[in-house]
Structures are given as structure tokens and as C-alpha cells.
Amino acid sequence: MHMNSAPHLLTEDRAEYERILDDALRNAHDRPDLAAVGQRLNSAQLRTMALNATALITSAASAEYENYVKVREEQRAPTADASVRNSVLAPAVGQAGGDDGAGFAAVIAVLAPVLAGTAAAIFLLVGYILKLLNPTPSFAETLLTAGWFFGAVTAAGILIAAVGLLLTALRNGATQVPAEEAGGEPDEVARAKEAWRHAVLERGLLPFLRAALADPSADPSSTTPPRHVSRIPKIGYSGPDYSSPSDGSTAGQRPTFTSPDFTSPDFGGPEHQPE
Incomplete structure (x- = not known):
């Protein structure tokens, strides 16, 4: 078949x-x-x-x-290997740099400008309102000084956060797998x-x-x-070729059987021994 x-x-x-x-x-x-x-x-x-x-x-x-x-799979293999290497190396780099420390620094970088900006706005607002009073309270200048201090902290926090984001983008860009060309396929x-x-x-x-x-x-x-x-x-599928035997051939004839020829043994007394 x-x-x-x-x-x-x-x-x-x-x-x-x-x-x-x-x-x-x-x-x-x-x-x-x-x-x-x-x-x-x-x-x-x-x-x-x-x-x-x-x-x-x-x-x-x-x-x-x-x-x-075959060619397509060969082209995909290096990209898959690079992705695996990056996924394996990224946690290692994060552990080497200290995941807890990096996470805490990120939280501070985000919260510091927000909190400092809020404090600066409150102190400056209250300080200038108090300066409008007559007589001016003695702690109005203190509030204004604190407000400008927190304003400076806010500006510094924003600057530090921007620098951190820029460094992160540059670091990720260096380890990123290059994308395929505009043609879509090699x-x-x-x-x-x-x-x-x-x-x-x-x-x-x-x-x-x-x-x-x-x-x-x-x-x-x-x-x-x-x-x-x-x-x-x-x-x-092609089925097997079965052909019937041709006329006159012995292959198509049934086998014949002949019964065995049994003869009874010749028994006799001692006086009838065969010659």
C-alpha cells in the first residue's frame, strides 16, 4: 500500500x-x-x-x-534567546542593586516633592494672610520663610526625579532587544x-x-x-492489487487429501509364525 x-x-x-x-x-x-x-x-x-x-x-x-x-524558526531563535537572557539578568541586576533600597528611594522621590509642595503652599498662604493683618503677627515672617524653604525642597525633588527617570530610560534602552526593521521580516x-x-x-x-x-x-x-x-x-491511499487466479492454473484448485491406508496386523498362535 x-x-x-x-x-x-x-x-x-x-x-x-x-x-x-x-x-x-x-x-x-x-x-x-x-x-x-x-x-x-x-x-x-x-x-x-x-x-x-x-x-x-x-x-x-x-x-x-x-x-x-526552517528559515523563519532560525531567525526567531536568537530573539527568543535574547529575551530569556534579559528576563534572567533583570532580577539579578535588581538584587545586586538592592530591591528594597531602590523601592524606598523611588517612594521618597515621588512623595517628597508632593509633600514639600503642599507644605510650601500652606505656609506661604497663611504667612501672606497674616501679613495683611494690622498689627502683623510676629510669626508671619517665620511662616513665609518656612514656605519658601519647602518651595525650594519641592523644586529640588522635581529635579532629582527627572534625572532619575532619564537615567532609568537610558539604562533600559541599552538592554532592550533591537526591534525588527520596518520591513517586518528579515x-x-x-x-x-x-x-x-x-x-x-x-x-x-x-x-x-x-x-x-x-x-x-x-x-x-x-x-x-x-x-x-x-x-x-x-x-x-492505493489499495493492494488482488487478482484472481487464471483458468487452468493449479493455484486456484483446492487441495485434495487421501485417507491413510490402515491394514490390520496379522496375529496368530505360535504355530502360525510367518515364514
Whole structure:
């Protein structure tokens, strides 16, 4: 028994196969061999037939697809390794610098300007209100001095927080994995993908569509591909060839059995001994 197996598309590549199919059907009228689209079978019916025969069609480009998947996985491996290294090194760097100390410093950097600014606003407001009184209370100047002091603390806290944020951004930018270029895919992966797309179109989809248009018995709702597909390898099983024996041959005759020939022993007395 013989079996021809077709490569199964990964889930992430099924959408790309549908895009190739849609492009072929959209540009079908630009090809003389597909000019019959819409006469007996329309684009929707041909699309259904091609989706039902995805494994059959993509098997024509199995070599290109295997190369595309291999190149893509090789390109993804360094990025995954870099991500793992960064995730492992980040906690180590944080522990080396002291997580508790860094967290406490961050809290102080955030709260100090807020608290100092609030205190400065209260002291200055109360101090200037007291200076409007006549006679002016003696502690009005003290409140104003304290207000300006807390104002200076607020300005210093904001400056320190800004410097801290800038240093953090620079440190994270140095350890960040570079993003892919605007093309979205490396050149090698893009070339392998384009080779697979071209092979699927030229050796798989177009012969399938031509066969479907030429086969008057093609059923759009059937999962069976058209009968006249000649350039696409068929997928399935071929049963063993059983042949009946020819007339006159001994292979077809039933075996015959003969019963054993039993003879009774010749018994006699002592006087009848055999000569």
C-alpha cells in the first residue's frame, strides 16, 4: 500500500494561503487560461473548492514551505534567546542593586516633592494672610520663610526625579532587544516566503483552478478535487492489487487429501509364525 502525504500548514500560515488564493481569483481575468471564471463556476465556488483541497494544493510547494518554516524558526531563535537572557539578568541586576533600597528611594522621590509642595503652599498662604493683618503677627515672617524653604525642597525633588527617570530610560534602552526593521521580516525570511508563495500559486493553485474549470462534473461543495488535476500530486491511499487466479492454473484448485491406508496386523498362535 502506498501513501502520498502532504505537508500541513501551520495555523499562522493558513491566512497567507487564503491571501494567495484571493489574489489569484481577483486577477483571474488577466490570465487567458482562467478566463472562464464566472461562466460555470464563480469565484466564490472556486474559493470553496480550493479551501477544501488545501492539503492537495500546498503539497505542490512542500519543499519551499519546509525551507520557509526552517528559515523563519532560525531567525526567531536568537530573539527568543535574547529575551530569556534579559528576563534572567533583570532580577539579578535588581538584587545586586538592592530591591528594597531602590523601592524606598523611588517612594521618597515621588512623595517628597508632593509633600514639600503642599507644605510650601500652606505656609506661604497663611504667612501672606497674616501679613495683611494690622498689627502683623510676629510669626508671619517665620511662616513665609518656612514656605519658601519647602518651595525650594519641592523644586529640588522635581529635579532629582527627572534625572532619575532619564537615567532609568537610558539604562533600559541599552538592554532592550533591537526591534525588527520596518520591513517586518528579515530579508532571508522574506525571500523564502516569496518563493513559497510563488510555488503555491504556479504549481498548486493555478493548475487546480484550470482543472476545476475544465471538469464539467466538478462539484463546488465537494471535498473531492477535480478529476483532471494532473500537475498536482494526489493524496490518498492505493489499495493492494488482488487478482484472481487464471483458468487452468493449479493455484486456484483446492487441495485434495487421501485417507491413510490402515491394514490390520496379522496375529496368530505360535504355530502360525510367518515364514
